[in-house]
Amino acid sequence: VRWKIAAPLEFETIYATYFQHVCRWVRAFGCPAADVDDLTQEVFLVVRRKLDGFDGRNLPAWLYRISQRTVSDHRRRAWFRRILHRTHEELDTFASQDEGPSQALQRREALRIVESVLAKMSPRRRSAFVLFEVEGYTGEEIAELEQIPLNTVYTRLHHARRDFVTLVAQATGTAPEKHR
Amino acid sequence: LKRLLETEPGDRGTERAKELLALLPATDTSAARRARVRIALDERWKASQRGSWWFLRERPRYVQAALVVLLAGASAVAARTELTALWGQHAAERAAAPTSLVRPSLGGSREIAPEKPNSTEPSPAPVSSVAKLSAAPPVMAPAAQPKRPQRPQPRVHDAETERERAQVALVHEAAAALRRDGDPARAQALLEKAGATQSGPLEEEAFALKIEASLARLDGKAPRLGAEYLRRYPKGRYVELARRALRATGPR
Numbered sequence: 001v002r003w004k005i006a007a008p009l010e011f012e013t014i015y016a017t018y019f020q021h022v023c024r025w026v027r028a029f030g031c032p033a034a035d036v037d038d039l040t041q042e043v044f045l046v047v048r049r050k051l052d053g054f055d056g057r058n059l060p061a062w063l064y065r066i067s068q069r070t071v072s073d074h075r076r077r078a079w080f081r082r083i084l085h086r087t088h089e090e091l092d093t094f095a096s097q098d099e100g101p102s103q104a105l106q107r108r109e110a111l112r113i114v115e116s117v118l119a120k121m122s123p124r125r126r127s128a129f130v131l132f133e134v135e136g137y138t139g140e141e142i143a144e145l146e147q148i149p150l151n152t153v154y155t156r157l158h159h160a161r162r163d164f165v166t167l168v169a170q171a172t173g174t175a176p177e178k179h180r
Numbered sequence: 181l182k183r184l185l186e187t188e189p190g191d192r193g194t195e196r197a198k199e200l201l202a203l204l205p206a207t208d209t210s211a212a213r214r215a216r217v218r219i220a221l222d223e224r225w226k227a228s229q230r231g232s233w234w235f236l237r238e239r240p241r242y243v244q245a246a247l248v249v250l251l252a253g254a255s256a257v258a259a260r261t262e263l264t265a266l267w268g269q270h271a272a273e274r275a276a277a278p279t280s281l282v283r284p285s286l287g288g289s290r291e292i293a294p295e296k297p298n299s300t301e302p303s304p305a306p307v308s309s310v311a312k313l314s315a316a317p318p319v320m321a322p323a324a325q326p327k328r329p330q331r332p333q334p335r336v337h338d339a340e341t342e343r344e345r346a347q348v349a350l351v352h353e354a355a356a357a358l359r360r361d362g363d364p365a366r367a368q369a370l371l372e373k374a375g376a377t378q379s380g381p382l383e384e385e386a387f388a389l390k391i392e393a394s395l396a397r398l399d400g401k402a403p404r405l406g407a408e409y410l411r412r413y414p415k416g417r418y419v420e421l422a423r424r425a426l427r428a429t430g431p432r
Contacts, residue, residue, distance in 0.1 A: 019209065045228070107203060114203065132183065169196065169197075172200075
């Protein structure tokens, strides 16, 4: 698997190797794009604090669990944060994409639909779906991270894909055809 | 398992889902983001390693400012407590003194706070005038007059409080001399000594006693005092007494 690193486990090596993965996992768990930096930082803070107590077995799964819990805590506190701070748009939203205003508006609207559809999916299916379809992970990698059988991953992906198509059809008004 | 975007073209719904999915970019894991997160992470790590008392070492000015604010707050609380105690004591004195002094003469039953009678001095005033005054109808009927709101309590220092206490005692003594001993001359002397018509917590009562003493002595000062009273206290409690003094004749 692409993220294996040799012992001894040092924070610097872990950070260099896993930064990109943690960013992706955090996003796959449903974290808003604007909070990915903060949550990645939070995950590595926990890693740095708990590294001495880590037994060294299956580092990616350990990091994956930490990311999962961190995002879960973040979501739990989100209602309180929403009261204190206004939601801020990501800077990427305003970045020039060499497109006209109407195209930019269409793209933003499409992205909003995708985000809302993903938010409606169950957490397990969503994380498997995003990791596989968007981030490019293989089924084996997801199985190792989740510590579940490969077939379970495929089952989740199958259901997630069906949910995604149905929810997109509902959101866009496209007539959904029955999936088997 | 193929990815959705790599599958063969399907129905309309699937194609629309594929279009939207293609818009979703992979997470940005650029070197810039990595460095940005790393800097913030190190800052937070340092902050978490500082311990509980790092603020004392690294921000002494803030600590000093906090101490100053705390001291100021404590001083304010202490001062307020002290003032409240003084205020309460003073208010109690004021509440006790005037009730015994200004009680109107209702049928001759004048209540005066216990006062040691000054039996050594003779009573120069004619008994008849005092008796006449005692028999006179009540002129200071508080029920007839609307109750005035209590005057605000003055904030006084200890010395001022002592002076006012002495004034109150003198006015008290003057009332006793006038009403109990029938000695208006002594009452006038005591009131002059007190200077209570100028200031003090019982200035209105002292003024009324002065008028009363003048009426008792028939020295002719009563009209002037009455006019002065009405000028100072147009709605005072002893307006009736002052009007009676205005009608009083000169010295006989």
